[in-house]
Amino acid sequence: MGSRATLITSQLPVTAWHAWLDEPTLADAILDRIVHGSHKMALKGESMRKLAKAA
Secondary structure (H helix, E strand, O other), X not given: OOOOOOOXXXXXXXXXXXXXXXXXXXXXXXXXXXXXXXXXXXXXXXOHHHHHHHO
């Protein structure tokens, strides 16, 4: 177990998942399995869509 990578992308920060799922037990179960041992990357900067639109 743990020999394969899973990539999950979201515009919703992990801290907001409990409120979004609106079911604390389900949110805890999902986050326990996903967040444990994960690497998080928070992107910064202006949206590429906004930059492309302005050009």
